[in-house]
Amino acid sequence: MTGTWTLAKLIIRRERLVALLWILLLAVLAAGQYGRYAAQIPDIRAFAAEMAGNRALTAFAGEVHSATVAGMAVWKNADAIYTVLGLIMILTIVRHTRGEEESGRAELVGAGVVGRLAPLAAALAVTAASAVLAGLITAVAMIKAGADTTGSLAFGAAVTAAGLAFLGIGAVAAQLTRSARAAIGLAGLGLGLSYLLRFAADGSGVSALKWLSPQGWSHLARPYGDNDFAVLGISVAFCAAAIMLAVRLNSRRDLGAGLLPERPGPAGSVRLSSPLALAWRLHRGLLAGWTIGYTVAGLVFGALAASIGEVSRQGAAIEEFFRRYTGGPEATMTDAYLWLIVLSLGYVSALYPLLAVLRMRNEELSGRAELLLAGPVDRLRWAAGHLAIALLGSAAILTAAGLAMGLAVGQPGKVLAGALVQVPATWIMAGFGVAAFGLLPKAAAAISWAGFLFVNLFGEVLGPILGIDYWIAKFFVPYPNLPMVVSGEAFTVVPLVIMLAVTAALVAAGLGGLRRRALV
Amino acid sequence: MNTTTAIAVTGLHKSFGRAHALDGLNLTVNTGEVHGFLGPNGAGKSTTIRILLGLMRPDRGSAVLLGGDPWKDSTRLHRRLAYVPGDVNLWPALTGGEAIDLLGTLRGGLNEGRRRELVERFELDPRKKARAYSKGNRQKVALVAAFASNADLLILDEPTSGLDPLMEATFQRCVAEEKAQGRTILLSSHILSEVEALCDRVSIIRNGRTVEAGTLAELRHLTMTRIDVELAGPAPDLPWAHDLVADGTRLTFQVAGEDLGKAMERLAQAGIVGLTSRPPSLEDLFMRHYGSER
Numbered sequence: 001m002t003g004t005w006t007l008a009k010l011i012i013r014r015e016r017l018v019a020l021l022w023i024l025l026l027a028v029l030a031a032g033q034y035g036r037y038a039a040q041i042p043d044i045r046a047f048a049a050e051m052a053g054n055r056a057l058t059a060f061a062g063e064v065h066s067a068t069v070a071g072m073a074v075w076k077n078a079d080a081i082y083t084v085l086g087l088i089m090i091l092t093i094v095r096h097t098r099g100e101e102e103s104g105r106a107e108l109v110g111a112g113v114v115g116r117l118a119p120l121a122a123a124l125a126v127t128a129a130s131a132v133l134a135g136l137i138t139a140v141a142m143i144k145a146g147a148d149t150t151g152s153l154a155f156g157a158a159v160t161a162a163g164l165a166f167l168g169i170g171a172v173a174a175q176l177t178r179s180a181r182a183a184i185g186l187a188g189l190g191l192g193l194s195y196l197l198r199f200a201a202d203g204s205g206v207s208a209l210k211w212l213s214p215q216g217w218s219h220l221a222r223p224y225g226d227n228d229f230a231v232l233g234i235s236v237a238f239c240a241a242a243i244m245l246a247v248r249l250n251s252r253r254d255l256g257a258g259l260l261p262e263r264p265g266p267a268g269s270v271r272l273s274s275p276l277a278l279a280w281r282l283h284r285g286l287l288a289g290w291t292i293g294y295t296v297a298g299l300v301f302g303a304l305a306a307s308i309g310e311v312s313r314q315g316a317a318i319e320e321f322f323r324r325y326t327g328g329p330e331a332t333m334t335d336a337y338l339w340l341i342v343l344s345l346g347y348v349s350a351l352y353p354l355l356a357v358l359r360m361r362n363e364e365l366s367g368r369a370e371l372l373l374a375g376p377v378d379r380l381r382w383a384a385g386h387l388a389i390a391l392l393g394s395a396a397i398l399t400a401a402g403l404a405m406g407l408a409v410g411q412p413g414k415v416l417a418g419a420l421v422q423v424p425a426t427w428i429m430a431g432f433g434v435a436a437f438g439l440l441p442k443a444a445a446a447i448s449w450a451g452f453l454f455v456n457l458f459g460e461v462l463g464p465i466l467g468i469d470y471w472i473a474k475f476f477v478p479y480p481n482l483p484m485v486v487s488g489e490a491f492t493v494v495p496l497v498i499m500l501a502v503t504a505a506l507v508a509a510g511l512g513g514l515r516r517r518a519l520v
Numbered sequence: 521m522n523t524t525t526a527i528a529v530t531g532l533h534k535s536f537g538r539a540h541a542l543d544g545l546n547l548t549v550n551t552g553e554v555h556g557f558l559g560p561n562g563a564g565k566s567t568t569i570r571i572l573l574g575l576m577r578p579d580r581g582s583a584v585l586l587g588g589d590p591w592k593d594s595t596r597l598h599r600r601l602a603y604v605p606g607d608v609n610l611w612p613a614l615t616g617g618e619a620i621d622l623l624g625t626l627r628g629g630l631n632e633g634r635r636r637e638l639v640e641r642f643e644l645d646p647r648k649k650a651r652a653y654s655k656g657n658r659q660k661v662a663l664v665a666a667f668a669s670n671a672d673l674l675i676l677d678e679p680t681s682g683l684d685p686l687m688e689a690t691f692q693r694c695v696a697e698e699k700a701q702g703r704t705i706l707l708s709s710h711i712l713s714e715v716e717a718l719c720d721r722v723s724i725i726r727n728g729r730t731v732e733a734g735t736l737a738e739l740r741h742l743t744m745t746r747i748d749v750e751l752a753g754p755a756p757d758l759p760w761a762h763d764l765v766a767d768g769t770r771l772t773f774q775v776a777g778e779d780l781g782k783a784m785e786r787l788a789q790a791g792i793v794g795l796t797s798r799p800p801s802l803e804d805l806f807m808r809h810y811g812s813e814r
Contacts, residue, residue: 102612102651178651179612264647265615272614272622282611367609371662374573374603374675375626378595518576 059203065225086166131163168242302408327489346422353430431506438513617646752791
């Protein structure tokens with residue numbers, strides 16, 4: 001373990017700015033929501049009753065544990081906080097373990113006076129400390145906002161516990177695969193599965209499923225309700241077991257090796273004959289992962305539609321809910337639920353084209369693009385291969401989800417149409433990524449992730465916290481402008497055509513920039 | 521289009537922020553020659569090559585590659601050139617063989633027989649995944665793809681970094697074969713013996729500027745001969761000697777070509793017992809430009 005502290009300081013040095021940003025974001029999500037409900041909802045008990053009776057919403061957010069301002073604020077955002085924190089934990093731990101090995105930096109470090117387990121120990125310690133800090137700051141922010149102290153501590157502990165559980169999953173995944181990308185994919189699948197289990201538990205009323213999900217354990221702590229700290233022992237024990245497994249795997253393998261030995265491949269290839277063929281080869285793994293994930297999600301979400309039921313439409317909050325997510329008076333609660341689901345799948349799918357476009361930046365930075373572009377490959381033709389996969393891939397992902405969900409619900413045409421109208425909105429994000437890559441390449445990764453978080457958080461969550469009306473979000477976020485064909489609104493082509501035009505303009509700007517700028 | 525000039529670069533300027541990478545660089549490579557491109561780290565070799573490849577544009581100056589504009593006509597020109605970077609990074613999930621075929625196919629096809637022969641000569645296992653290759657093996661993948669192509673011009677940017685001496689010898693034989701076939705080669709290198717063995721002409725650059733260019737014979741005239749002499753009597757006065765070290769009757773010094781005759785006369789008068797002279801090597805040339813002034 002010699003050298004652990006030195007390596008930990010190195011990780012802190014590399015992460016401090018990003019870590020500060022995301023910890024503050026999570027704290028603002030929690031405490032800001034408290035401030036908004038405290039100021040805008042006069043009768044929190046009535047509001048809580050309305051929300052608790054709306055199974056479409058409790059499936060997304062979890063059970064209502066406490067009919068207080070703090071309880072409802074946490075009800076609204078806790079699941080998102082647990083999930084986003086889980087993703088951050090996975091990205092961070094993989095970057096500092098498998099990512100370092102893959103880049104060869106671990107070798108450089110390992111040749112120094114550094115114990116065999118020190119790099120892993122340092123990465124685990126710093127990442128775990130950031131999860132503790134996130135929980136602590138969230139709890140303090142809630143207390144400062146005016147929430148009850150014990151409840152806030154329970155909530156902070158639940159946040160930390162969710163972070164630790166996914167830290168464990170990420171740490172094990174990083175030991176199994178040879179590439180950081182594959183490790184993130186594997187752990188991401190775990191995060192998605194855990195999300196689905198918790199969602200299914202609250203959507204179907206089979207609460208037992210919650211015990212199988214790390215997000216579920218944090219929900220079971222019931223912050224501001226029972227404040228059951230003991231449940232979080234499961235998360236901590238799970239994390240400890242995962243870390244022990246990771247350490248064991250780490251000490252049994254060679255540096256840089258995965259679980260499976262490398263097998264020889266073909267001695268040549270005639271199929272890799274164009275930039276598009278190479279792009280397909282590079283992207284197919286990630287695309288397959290997303291398609292499978294979205295298909296499974298579509299089946300689960302679709303199967304849950306039957307248990308959503310109807311709801312009394314009395315009350316301000318429920319009226320607002322139907323105004324937002326349905327397009328006609330005849331739309332049922334189930335229709336609203338289905339639209340909410342396809343819309344959410346649309347929002348999350350925005351990440352795929354951004355990752356696919358960022359792959360180009362990765363190719364450029366690694367010098368692999370240079371190898372191709374020194375041949376008779378035009379830059380635009382090279383970019384077109386990646387872009388085609390970003391666009392067609394996002395369409396394929398949404399189609400797969402729409403088909404699976406439609407079949408599970410028994411209304412294949414309607415649900416598929418709902419999934420397909422998401423495509424132009426997701427394509428705008430592809431265009432956004434291309435514009436960032438072409439015009440501001442150095443900041444492309446930061447801009448893309450910021451764009452994804454903005455689109456996902458601004459309209460429903462951050463906008464209201466900042467006091468910005470929902471309708472204003474429509475100007476900045478494409479998804480609320482889509483025709484709600486699943487829940488009673490007639491199909492209209494106008495917003496889709498506008499989105500395609502915006503996409504084309506962004507792509508043109510990005511490719512124009514790419515054509516003119518110097519490559520790294 | 522001038523058919524005898526493969527690369528003509530004049531007055532090239534390029535800055536990155538406040539750092540001037542190129543400051544009026546000139547480079548002329550004749551068709552069919554092997555041209556050595558020498559300079560210390562950070563002298564601007566790779567920047568020049570990136571401009572020639574159309575990956576970046578110069579701030580000022582002109583670059584003509586195979587009669588075309590490297591930026592505007594890049595795709596057309598790239599059909600006729602092959603490039604080997606100094607640090608080859610390959611797609612981790614592709615095997616070496618797949619990477620060779622990919623690079624070759626994109627360039628318009630490989631000479632299959634030559635590919636097989638080169639894979640064997642470089643002792644490359646084409647079935648290994650690129651992530652399992654050492655630096656030298658990654659370098660070999662790019663070299664095989666370049667040598668097996670039908671390109672007129674090879675641009676090699678420190679291509680032998682990471683190769684062992686045996687492979688270095690194989691590389692030198694390959695370059696000689698390419699030259700015999702009439703191809704033009706721009707070889708940027710640090711390995712002076714390699715440049716000396718292979719190159720018809722060299723350009724030496726420093727701080728983004730060309731400081732010497734010409735054939736090795738021409739350049740040798742510019743530098744000094746090292747003389748090691750044992751005299752019979754006391755040492756005479758030698759105003760032309762540089763870096764003179766006297767140890768009794770034994771003298772070591774350097775002298776410029778035009779002063780060599782005068783110096784030898786004085787030494788002959790003093791009585792020469794033994795004498796060795798060493799012609800300037802490329803290393804001396806290099807050290808003269810970079811060693812003392814650094």
